[in-house]
Amino acid sequence: MLPGVGVFGTGEIANVLVPLLREKGFEVRAIWGRTLKEAKETASAQNVAFHTNVIDEVLLRKDVDLVFIVCQPFLHAEISVKALGIGKHVVCDKPAGLHQMDALKMVRASQYYPTLISLVNHPLRFLPAFTQMRRCLQEELIGPLAAVVLMDVRVQLGTLFPEKYNWMCDAQMGGGALNLVGSVVDLVSYLLQQQAVRVHGVLRSYTKTTGAINGIRQITAPDFCNFQMELASGTLVTVALHSHTVPAKTFSQEVLVYGSKGHLVVRGGDLFVLKEGQPKEEAVYVDVQDLHFSTNNSLLPRPYIKGLCKMVGALKEAFGSKESSWIKAPVSTAATFEDGLYVQAVVEAIRKSNETRQWQRVQLSTDTPLNHDQIIRYGYARMSTM
């Protein structure tokens, strides 16, 4: 039987997620919102029986065994760590908290409870074009994986900012292009199976106001990022993320990987290869229009929704096994909390590079901000109140 789900978060993303969970057979038992009003609105719209603005009221429910955290990033670590402590499976939206300290807490908790699922929602990993690209790279279609010399990513996105002001407008919260940077950083490590050693980046905030956001609170999050990464093997990764003045509803992505014997390229949802000596590219995978959801939600581009859909499908498979509570294989594609920590480290280095105008070494935090006693206390303190 599939676990009951509690959703932390309201608004656009929750309104995409809940129907998608139901389509795959999950029952959504509870919605948490930052205010009771927001929680009620989403619960009514999605026809969910229980809503609250108290975190523990979702975590302590016996009919909730899996939580999806899609609320403001500053709560990601707190909710994830508590949920794992109480024995709930966790899927946390990107980013993994506000900074490396948050992500590290999440990593420690996930390491302490290895029998629980703990994933970061990086949906591009589940997009067929990218899973196929990874397979092609492993099968050395364009030469050995270690001989990949260059990867070039270009994303153009019409809208980075929501209708109403929220954390996505805030630079300190990791909003705007910073969130998109995180997705690309994760995608690179997923595809090339290598991490960045050094990075350089330029961030710009061109959009300060929108039609609806033009009061005292202005947009501080960047809407433009150009960055470069040098991976452990010397591979160079160049990335251009544009959303400034791109027409609304646009989403285009091009991800090129140059190997010693040709290149692979994802354009939109399709994958092509050009092998050495061939006159032109050949299609390897062509996207199938199999998404039964309307994607007129402006903040989540279609490939992200499609990837999320496949990820929920993988979770269903993981839990659907008869032999044990869950099996790892179907969700092994997903980003772990360790991956989330790495992404935070790279994003932090890019922000620093933008300030210092220098390349920055990626420094992964390894301090222990939370000991095991604390993790246990989080969990059992809550259990005892049930």
Add this chain to the structure above:
Amino acid sequence: MLPGVGVFGTGEIANVLVPLLREKGFEVRAIWGRTLKEAKETASAQNVAFHTNVIDEVLLRKDVDLVFIVCQPFLHAEISVKALGIGKHVVCDKPAGLHQMDALKMVRASQYYPTLISLVNHPLRFLPAFTQMRRCLQEELIGPLAAVVLMDVRVQLGTLFPEKYNWMCDAQMGGGALNLVGSVVDLVSYLLQQQAVRVHGVLRSYTKTTGAINGIRQITAPDFCNFQMELASGTLVTVALHSHTVPAKTFSQEVLVYGSKGHLVVRGGDLFVLKEGQPKEEAVYVDVQDLHFSTNNSLLPRPYIKGLCKMVGALKEAFGSKESSWIKAPVSTAATFEDGLYVQAVVEAIRKSNETRQWQRVQLSTDTPLNHDQIIRYGYARMSTM
């Protein structure tokens, strides 16, 4: 009457240039080559009566009043300065010498002989899509020129290296992508009428050998460059130049300029605009296939040949005036030696940034390496030997 022309250089570029000069009505009187053999080959192929490997033998000819310098860059400054000293008009191919010291010598000479034409061949300035783009920017089609916030350039080029090893394979000579970087740097200052204050760049040499170049001498020039420039007004310019594993004969360029009220974009040879509030781009200028030359010459992409063709046309107009020896207006689009010096300064800063992994300030050399006496001596010493 149009001036007689002497061409310094042989091989591919000379073989494009000579027919193009003739088409516009110029008579080509002499060819200089580094070896007598090379000079003879090109002179025979192009049916030019005189050839030599002695620079002065071209410069001192009375039937040569205009010289085109398309040979190795280390000779650009020497030939330009001598030619001006002797009273000849000069069009020098990019780059303007090997380094700023060379370019500065050229600038001083051109300042000393203002009645002579002294231009650097940056043909993209003459490509109609770019002249139109400049006009649209001046007419504030996408808002004030000073309010342009971002420019993004992307060039993909199939072949940067020639059949036989020459200076284009040599990093010290400014070959490969460095030469292409120079073209883009010049184009940016032409379009935005602003210079770079700081730059950051990454250069890579992925191609070490080709089918024909695989002996002791390997390619050292980069074939990849990713760079960023910050202009005086704060405008950011991001540039990606790829030639690594791009299929041979490919040439694609996309130049995007984002203003406060929309964007302009050149794709290939066409110009489009997206004005604020419009749903999609509109064509402003569509390239006309009016080039009567075969462009199967692999090293000169079609837009460069087309630009060169228009530039020679402008020279014809400049000299064709009845009133004086030449008029400035038709060639005012062209790059001056001062522009050439600026491009050298930026390319040097990009090379330094690639080494230091930091942003570099663009520092324009202003030392006087050659005084007026020396310039005069160059010229008259030669004249007296006639």
